[in-house]
Amino acid sequence: MNIADHRKRILFVAEAVTLAHVTRLAELAGGLDLKRYEIFFACDNSSKYFHPQPTFTHFNIHSISPKLFRKALEKGSPLYNYETLKGYVQEDLRILDKIKPDLVVGDFRLSLAVSAPQRKIPYAAVTNAYWSPYYIERWAPFPEHLLGRILGVTIASALFRLAQPIVFARHARAMNRLRETNGLPPLGDLRHVYTHGDYTLYLDVPSLVPIVNAPSNHYYLGPIVKAPSISLPDWWDEVPADQPCVYVSFGSSGAVEKLLEVIKGLSEIRPPLFLMISTAGRTEINFTSKNIRAASYIRGSDAARLSQLVISNGGTTAGYQALAEGVPVLGIPSNMDQYLAQMAITKAGAGRLLRAGKVNALAVRNASSEILNSTGYYTTARRLAAEFTHYDAIKNFCAFVDKVLTK
Structure with missing residues (x-):
């Protein structure tokens, strides 16, 4: 019997909108013992951040383009609308049904908070602790935005703090709607959406990014600092x-x-x-x-x-x-x-x-x-x-x- 028949199957799903979401998930996957685990890696193959690994079985999925992602960030708009997330879920389910993994691990693939529970597959969300609703810092900083250039950073920051509950709820609206459509309870605001999973794995250390009163399914893994395997420049x-x-x-x-x-x-x-x-x-x-x-x-x-x-x-x-x-x-x-x-x-x-x-x-x-x-x-x-x-x-x-x- 082939060794793969005995191995547990793990699916990694990276949202290829930035280099970090792809490379850090690949580093985690690459550390597993291939004699015990069969590794599947789903990512947008058209992304310049995607580099096939010979030890993984690869699947192509769609991600919004990094350009569209950066544009939404600059405008302060929600990164995903309902239809985009709905399409993501359909793609997720196609791969989940084909692989039938024992565990799925995602890095900013928010749709897994719908697709994984639909198939009753445990889902681990890889993220950073400063996005956690349990992060010790309650107020988020004011990022670069047109409002800052018009009103000045001081006034815009004060207004942003007042509006933060509304802004964070707006950014979570599409995901909460999608969960409710699929018979799942809403998650809360943006922080809950970005970090939700059966398990939440933080790529930080506690003294730098502390959380308080977090549930027992939240873990600090530590930072990923290993650089991708690329050649050194000729200089x-x-x-x-x-x-x-x-x-x-x-x-x-x-x-x-x-x-x-x-x-x-x-x-x-x-x-x-x-x-x-x-x-x-x-x-x-x-x-x-x-x-x-x-x-x-x-x-x-x-x-x-x-x-x-x-x-x-x-x-x-x-x-x-x-x-x-x-x-x-x-x-x-x-x-x-x-x-x-x-x-x-x-x-x-x-x-x-x-x-x-x-x-x-x-x-x-x-x-x-x-x-x-x-x-x-x-x-x-x-x-x-x-x-x-x-x-x-x-x-x-x-x-x-x-x-x-x-x-």
């Missing part, structure tokens, strides 16, 4: 060992239009910095300098290890890679997820936050200089790096799967 050996380095990455969803301001601000710092820039294929660096090197993708962990500062979109991918190496983070967030992540890092004392809508070369220069010349940021970053070593996300995920599937 990698040119990175100097005797010059301070800064790694810059706005990722797949950051305010890449601010990259030139960042480069200009960093170029004014003395002694000169060596810049390693990852563009995620979203822009071109059309000038050359002995102190600047760029590539579409750079292994973030390796770049952070060589750097004294990491400048990012504020999100957890580059941010946690930096902290794992004991390196502070200057975050320039634009969307809510990035603001939540960078605010946690900033509050901990491991970095600074600059609003994308207001950032300029002078602000970048001043904030970067402050971090580079302060021991406090490095002390905190190193403390968090030590804590990260106690939360091996892959090992903890494997233990979680073993526990769930051997009940």
Whole structure:
């Protein structure tokens, strides 16, 4: 009998609207013992973030485009309407019926909160604790939005705080309607929708993103900091060992239009910095300098290890890679997820936050200089790096799967 007949089946479903949702789920899947588990991975194959893994059985599903996703974020509109989520559920059910998995694990595939219970399959939602309704910070930050440019950030932030219950309920309306249509109870507001599952798995550490009074089916796995398996750029050996380095990455969803301001601000710092820039294929660096090197993708962990500062979109991918190496983070967030992540890092004392809508070369220069010349940021970053070593996300995920599937 084929070994696959004895193995438990696990389906991973990634919503390919950002690079992180795909890569971190692939890292979790890749850590499982293939002698015990048969791995299926569903993702939008048309996404540039999708890279087939030879040890997985792949299924193609539809995701909204990253461009449409970013546009909705910029407008502050709900990311998904009822019809889109309904279509997602139909696709989910097609794959669930074909595979009949013992467990389904999703990263921002919100429709699994309908499709998995319809087939009575346990569902684990992979997310970040700052989205949790049990997160210790009650109020969400005001992200980049037209209202901020019209009224100013201070007034717009105050209005957003007053309107937060209404805004969060509006963003959850389509999912709650879909659940009720399928005979399931509504979940609550946006935070419940983003984190709901039979199990909720947080890719964070508790001291950085603490939750309180959470149910026993909520688990901290720890950060995923391993970089995807890509080749190092051909200029990698040119990175100097005797010059301070800064790694810059706005990722797949950051305010890449601010990259030139960042480069200009960093170029004014003395002694000169060596810049390693990852563009995620979203822009071109059309000038050359002995102190600047760029590539579409750079292994973030390796770049952070060589750097004294990491400048990012504020999100957890580059941010946690930096902290794992004991390196502070200057975050320039634009969307809510990035603001939540960078605010946690900033509050901990491991970095600074600059609003994308207001950032300029002078602000970048001043904030970067402050971090580079302060021991406090490095002390905190190193403390968090030590804590990260106690939360091996892959090992903890494997233990979680073993526990769930051997009940």
